[in-house]
Amino acid sequence: MNSTEMSAAPRRMSGEQRRDQILKAALGAFAAGGYAGTSTDQVARAAGVSQPYVVRLFGSKQELFAQVYEHASKRVIDALAAVPAGPDAKHEMGEAYVRLLADRDLLLVIMHGFIAGADPKVGHIARFTLAEAFRLHRERTGASADDARMFVAHGMLINVLMASGAPLHLGEDPDLDALTECTFGAAMSDVAALAAGA
Template sequence: MKATTSPRMSSDQRREQILQAALAVFAHGGFTGTSTDQVARAAGVSQPYVVRLFGSKAELFAQVYAHASQRVLEALAAVPPGPDAGEAMGQAYVDLLQDRDLLMVVMHGFVAGADPAIGAIARHTLGEAFRLFRERTGGSEEEARVFVAHGMLINVLVASQAPQHVGDDPDVDALTICTMGDKLVAAARAS
């Protein structure tokens, strides 16, 4: 009987596999709390292979962060211009909350923004979200600022697990509910 072997992955497929594993590992440990060895184990490859493909941990994180940020921007850019664009862009961002790893990496990227490459990605993401809101809605700079700030506050609340801890602190509860609304809080608690 002949043993069956699975087909070899191309270098692009292997690279994507490592990036997906790195997204999950960085989401939980952040930039400083994650090693390339942890990423390698999660991806089922050797640590020297990860370093050979990506260089340093900072370069790997920058690529993961760029990919996560791009997903956010693509979701916002997919909304067509018009009178309902602001609400649709908000919903597009809320839909991304389903991928907790994605949004945790986005949060970690803002924290790791002191690294020049990561800081550049963070600034670009914020600027693009601001521009896209104004372009899609025709809104003012103030309205765009509020949209971006609201999204960041939602991300902070989700990252700090505020929806899962409703009932622990009445002031945080009030902030969470007035920021996210009852339906979104319930959805975040369920996920």
């Protein structure tokens, strides 16, 4: 084999790269099927690895989902934490959350995590994420507890509307239209485009 053939040969993935590949595949699989409806075999096929390899790395479906959920929740918290404190923080935190809508799988996994919250580890992550979003909003904006509660509640409403496909079904029900439009406001056209591309 000459040097050109050797450099063209696929590089072997490190264990960390393979783990990341499986977590990414698991995010899509759990987003589509939820915790109960997704098997480690489905995740393995999506990642292009064997099912025993997934089990060897993560131990169980329960642990795999917990790690996917923790990663998804961390992305939300990191996006909010990146906003500096100040007079524009309230607007910027809202914008940071709306940017996350581009990854529908992320938001669906967050929703599935609340459903699977009876699992102690997943429940702990879900509670921490809610509390941290609340704390960060108060810290960055100087807002009251009630304002921070409304921010977290609004984020949950956004998740539910996106998960149910409401922006794609405008015209189906005038009350749902009104709820969707007042939730997204000026970002409605951007949100509809994101939902259509999902």
